[in-house]
Amino acid sequence: MKELRILYLYPDILELYGDFGNIQVLQYRLEQRGIKSTVVPYSIGDTHPDFNDYDLVFAGGGADQEQGILAEDLLKYKDNIKKAIKNGVFFLLICGSYQLFGKYYKGVEGNIIPGLEIFNYYTEALADRKKRCIGNIVINTNLNGKETKIIGFENHGGQTFNIDTPFGNVLFGNGNKFGDKTEGFFLDNVIATYLHGPLLSKNPELTDYIIKHCLDRKYNDDFILEPLNDEFEKKCRKQLLDRFLTN
């Protein structure tokens, strides 16, 4: 039986906005196809994981206070994480963890939370704490040459700068900054984004892109994934795209 191993970072801290749903969607779409999924949680105080032992690493977003506590912990794994990314392990990073993989996060009071500095982008909070990019968002991304619309919900105060390879172009909503044209960060095996929703719940093509990427790498093959009954997802996407994009 084929299997994917998922490392779930700080599930008890980075758990806002239902991001855990991404893991549930991944597991659902794997199980429906008879592929085993093993989810291993890691949080502060657990034994040190080797990121190279996994096919997929997932992390979500958390409350600001708690994010500072774990930034320190995550820095311990910097070299290990760099190596894993180079080895092709897939990283899906949402919101707070997206920011943590950059150079730094500069808070409202000017305080700097150092990032892992794995990528060159950096994030700065807006001076006005109440001003946040909040709302439904639709972006257009390119998955293996196929244009795909991604639907999500953004809720972030941080403005992220210096992105060369965004996750997608914004069709509706803000993106990396207020009124931005681009959203997130995308390399072959890294997707870092502000999109909650949870992200994978309304974007089965993206979920399958990630699954295929992980399977192809692990089994050194070119998988064609068995189609699933996506009736609800299709109807949901049609309803929301009509609503957001036709005004």
Add this chain to the structure above:
Amino acid sequence: MKNFLIILIMKIFYFILKICGKKGGNLLGKIAYDWNPNIFSYFKVNCPVIAVTATNGKTMTNNAIAYTLKMAGKKVISNTEGNNMETGILSTILKHCTLSGKIKADFLVFEVDESYVPVIFEEFNLDTLVVLDFFRDQLDRNGEVESLILRINEFLKTYNGNLVLNNDDPNVARLGKANPENNHIYYFSVEKYKYASKNIKEAGEGKFCPFCNSRIEYQYYQYSHIGKFKCPNCSYGENEIYKLATDVNLKNRTFKVDDIPYQIRFNSIYNVYNFVAVISCVSLYNINTKIIQEALAKFVLNNGRLEEVEIKGVSTIINLAKNPTGANVSLRILNEDDEEKELLFVLNDNIADGLDVSWIWDINFDTLNHVSRIITAGTRAYDIAIRIKTSGFDQDKIEPYLNLNEAVKNLYKTNTKKYIIANYTSLQPTRHALGL
């Protein structure tokens, strides 16, 4: 404009509204507040003011306090309609004050939206504040839960009135330390009940000690993050309990406080917490125990808060769920019932709901007990259908409808018992579609 003039105009306006059969909601307060945002300081209150705040359970607790005090023969003014922002509270006062701003009552009892506590009571002398719980709720509007708690904490630093706190919610119990000079802090708690668990079943908040950042330890969870906790490092959480509910029996809807038995009309652990808060609060005003017993035995809410009705001869239970905790409470009740049933879940994403519906992923839909069919409706009918499907419930037994009337029509095609969960703006349209 002169305050008495504002009040006069509002009273005439209210009179006209009443003739037209309208209640007015926040409207009176909104107009008055626009004319003079300092109008709160004009009112002369000579009676105790009680306020109830929380993420969940405000209306239930507030109304039960008002109901109990009324039963004790007191004149009570309260915003029992649930208008809990500053304009709603102002509306309630405007309806009941004299032109000179005098309010004649024995008690003012208000449910207050958690983000408005510091605003409203800066000018207004508060006698007792009851805090029930803090969950993720409408994050869109309030920002993170933490900053909300900090704002209330800041307000409490100079507050010397009674503070009634849920000792089983780490987000609430911490408020007892805001003002070390205040010796009117009263903690309530509920003894471990039958379905309490060793591990958390539903997503929660507050995992770290706010005083020393250590990870909080739990002996057990009652529901969500409510349970017996303490900080292993600084013993935060160990407080003397003022009122403790014991012998909780949800099947019979009974519990005891100070060995006195209470019968209630509700059957969830979450309501037991609400009512222990009520008992704690009214006990501070020496209300006779017999009257409290009688009031709690009679108190019901017919507004979609665990409302039990018969529709087309079919037993139906309706509950509001604005957030995961509310929905999980409903599903707990559903799962503790062994009869076969069908579920209708109505989910809207209007502004008042919070535009973000991702909270449905924090609802625990695993292992639903004897649920034969689920119908979804509302502006996000498909989102909730996807959510339920992903939890493992058979996709073929889920029917999503964007149209609410169509959903209700299909729901009552069978005679199976119904459970209905509706979020904030979908609740009244759902009740309406049901003919209520």
